[in-house]
Amino acid sequence: MQQTNPALHSSPADVSARARRSWNATDLSLIAVFAAVVAVSAILPAIPVGQVGVPITLQTLAIMVTGIVLGPWRAGAALTLYVAVALAGLPIFSQFRGGIGVLFGPSAGYIIAFPVAAVLVGFLARLVFRRLDRHRFLGLFAACTITSLLITHPFGIIGMMINAKLDLGAAIAADVVFLPGDILKNLAAAAIGLSVIKAFPRLQSRP
Amino acid sequence: MRGHASLLGAYVERNSLLHAAPLWAKFMPVATLSVLVLMLNSPFATLVGLGLVVLGYLVGARLTLRELVQPLLRMWPLILILGAFQWFRSGPETAFTVVGNIAVCVLAALLVTLTTQSQRLLDGLVFLARPLRPLGVDPERLGLTIALMLRSIPYLVGAAEDSRDAARARGLERNPRALILPVFIGAVAYAHQTGEALAARGLADSDDDG
Amino acid sequence: MIIFKGAAVRAEHPATRQILEPLNLTLAEDRISIIGANGSGKSTLLKLINSLVLPTSGQVLVNGLDTARKGSSVRRAVGFMFTDPLSQLIMPTGREDVELSLRRRHRNAEERRSAAEKVLDRFGLVHLADQSVYDLSGGERQLLALAVVLATEPEVLLADEPTTLLDLRNEERVRRMFRGLEQQVVFTTHSLDFALQADRTLVIDGGRVVFDGKPTEAVAAYRRLSVRDVAHEEPRR
Numbered sequence: 001m002q003q004t005n006p007a008l009h010s011s012p013a014d015v016s017a018r019a020r021r022s023w024n025a026t027d028l029s030l031i032a033v034f035a036a037v038v039a040v041s042a043i044l045p046a047i048p049v050g051q052v053g054v055p056i057t058l059q060t061l062a063i064m065v066t067g068i069v070l071g072p073w074r075a076g077a078a079l080t081l082y083v084a085v086a087l088a089g090l091p092i093f094s095q096f097r098g099g100i101g102v103l104f105g106p107s108a109g110y111i112i113a114f115p116v117a118a119v120l121v122g123f124l125a126r127l128v129f130r131r132l133d134r135h136r137f138l139g140l141f142a143a144c145t146i147t148s149l150l151i152t153h154p155f156g157i158i159g160m161m162i163n164a165k166l167d168l169g170a171a172i173a174a175d176v177v178f179l180p181g182d183i184l185k186n187l188a189a190a191a192i193g194l195s196v197i198k199a200f201p202r203l204q205s206r207p
Numbered sequence: 208m209r210g211h212a213s214l215l216g217a218y219v220e221r222n223s224l225l226h227a228a229p230l231w232a233k234f235m236p237v238a239t240l241s242v243l244v245l246m247l248n249s250p251f252a253t254l255v256g257l258g259l260v261v262l263g264y265l266v267g268a269r270l271t272l273r274e275l276v277q278p279l280l281r282m283w284p285l286i287l288i289l290g291a292f293q294w295f296r297s298g299p300e301t302a303f304t305v306v307g308n309i310a311v312c313v314l315a316a317l318l319v320t321l322t323t324q325s326q327r328l329l330d331g332l333v334f335l336a337r338p339l340r341p342l343g344v345d346p347e348r349l350g351l352t353i354a355l356m357l358r359s360i361p362y363l364v365g366a367a368e369d370s371r372d373a374a375r376a377r378g379l380e381r382n383p384r385a386l387i388l389p390v391f392i393g394a395v396a397y398a399h400q401t402g403e404a405l406a407a408r409g410l411a412d413s414d415d416d417g
Numbered sequence: 418m419i420i421f422k423g424a425a426v427r428a429e430h431p432a433t434r435q436i437l438e439p440l441n442l443t444l445a446e447d448r449i450s451i452i453g454a455n456g457s458g459k460s461t462l463l464k465l466i467n468s469l470v471l472p473t474s475g476q477v478l479v480n481g482l483d484t485a486r487k488g489s490s491v492r493r494a495v496g497f498m499f500t501d502p503l504s505q506l507i508m509p510t511g512r513e514d515v516e517l518s519l520r521r522r523h524r525n526a527e528e529r530r531s532a533a534e535k536v537l538d539r540f541g542l543v544h545l546a547d548q549s550v551y552d553l554s555g556g557e558r559q560l561l562a563l564a565v566v567l568a569t570e571p572e573v574l575l576a577d578e579p580t581t582l583l584d585l586r587n588e589e590r591v592r593r594m595f596r597g598l599e600q601q602v603v604f605t606t607h608s609l610d611f612a613l614q615a616d617r618t619l620v621i622d623g624g625r626v627v628f629d630g631k632p633t634e635a636v637a638a639y640r641r642l643s644v645r646d647v648a649h650e651e652p653r654r
Contacts, residue, residue, distance in 0.1 A: 025411035026402030032355035033398035040363045089320035089328040101316030104309055164289050165305045188383050196391050404505045407469055407497035
């Protein structure tokens with residue numbers, strides 16, 4: 001690649017919290033486009049995958065890839081933007097839901113978890129890229145799965161306990177059915193995230 | 208690039224009190240009602256809440272009965288499963304309160320969306336972000352980023368359809384990588400291109416040269 | 418006035434590849450065209466002027482402003498038109514996009530609206546202003562993109578192959594629009610007819626300016642160059 005203006009693109013030296021405040025045009029547009037990617041993954045019809053053609057929606061996958069590709073701060077901003085715009089009323093949550101009412105539904109916990117999950121997976125993915133030269137795929141898969149287990153599912157369970165008045169056992173039982181699918185999506189997210197970073201190596205130089 | 212599908216479909220054009228009211232005058236009562244029914248947590252409060260919501264739909268916003276019932280129909284699996292579960296666990300009163308409260312809150316919030324044009328909702332969001340300025344949130348740039356996001360959705364839907372067609376043409380329609388990866392690669396390329404155009408127009412510069 | 422002082426651009430990977438050799442130029446003419454093969458460095462040269470690309474060595478000055486140090490002032494003084502108008506138009510309709518351009522000048526929404534109306538009127542685009550940009554034809558989009566760029570009244574207009582995606586009639590429309598502008602205009606093009614519509618023409622090849630002078634002579638030089646390069650290739654069957 002040619003030397004481009006650092007005010008527009010990231011430069012490797014620019015690795016600090018300061019970078020958060022100095023988001024440039026490309027950062028803003030990456031944040032906006034990935035917020036849109038997450039929106040599209042929620043509203044697009046589920047795609048059939050594998051020999052049996054089990055239909056899956058890709059939202060959790062999109063969130064993990066966003067974290068891997070954009071890093072913690074930009075990914076967190078992208079997911080915050082997505083959630084804010086959806087809560088403001090645009091029908092871009094799954095099943096074309098939108099509006100502040102979603103916060104009162106049983107899936108509220110998962111939705112609040114989105115930005116937090118994006119930050120954590122982004123942070124872990126940056127660690128993987130910095131520390132590992134081999135087995136990066138496994139490292140990214142681990143990053144996604146740690147995030148699922150530590151953030152997405154616990155938040156989801158707490159949300160169901162509060163909004164649907166379920167006790168812990170019932171909430172866990174309702175949540176756990178999503179776990180196998182999430183593990184599969186994490187495998188895909190690790191592979192896709194790795195491929196995107198290979199195609200655009202410059203992306204990972206930014207925190 | 209594909210045509211632009213309108214996502215801004217929630218708004219229903221009517222000539223009513225709520226349509227004419229400013230956003231905050233709708234949002235505040237909705238928030239208050241939601242908090243109240245959740246806090247009181249009694250079947251009576253839920254019943255009153257439901258009554259107010261129905262009144263808001265039919266009288267306040269002059270919406271039809273169908274427009275009121277439609278969102279409930281979309282939620283029926285939740286209402287049924289959760290209701291049955293709570294009935295079995297704690298009896299009919301709790302079941303009514305839990306499910307009824309969710310219905311009140313969701314319907315009330317939707318009432319704001321149904322009676323407000325989405326551009327005004329987004330302006331409201333940008334307005335709400337103003338106190339966050341000390342944290343580095345620039346409302347102007349937030350508005351621009353929202354515009355960029357909305358503009359990207361139809362493009363990405365088109366790209367996803369294209370990659371589905373391309374995967375099918377190569378006999379890879381069940382291969383998740385062939386279906387999904389091109390969308391992400393395309394998204395990054397598109398974002399870089401947009402970033403360059405933004406910079407060229409001087410739109411993303413937050414302040415002057417320091 | 419645009420001045421290149423030994424400005425060069427080197428690739429990051431591999432670091433040895435030179436995209437643009439050190440360049441010393443003073444561009445003062447009203448209309449300057451740049452021609453050359455794909456990948457010759459035309460676009461890079463153009464982006465240097467708008468500080469979209471910074472020189473890896475040397476300097477570029479636009480009306481006395483250093484592009485490396487005064488990036489956002491330079492971008493405000495220099496408008497840039499892309500080949501594909503859709504990469505440039507951000508808002509769903511032309512009117513909103515023009516208003517977006519005017520944000521910095523007019524803080525007041527009412528003022529902005531009337532200023533946008535004036536711009537649209539000046540370019541004869543009022544009847545298209547409220548249509549989705551995706552519903553416009555290629556030519557209409559490019560004219561709209563031009564209006565959007567000129568809305569902020571830049572001192573210099575750069576255009577990167579502005580007519581490549583257009584049919585002949587729309588190319589003629591854009592060219593006529595260019596003729597009437599008071600700004601200094603620097604544009605790249607593959608259309609040799611269009612290149613002739615300038616006071617001065619640069620021919621770029623392999624990251625170097627190989628000819629710099631009168632448009633007619635430049636076009637002739639570019640033709641000779643292209644024929645010579647292709648002549649030694651074996652025709653294949």
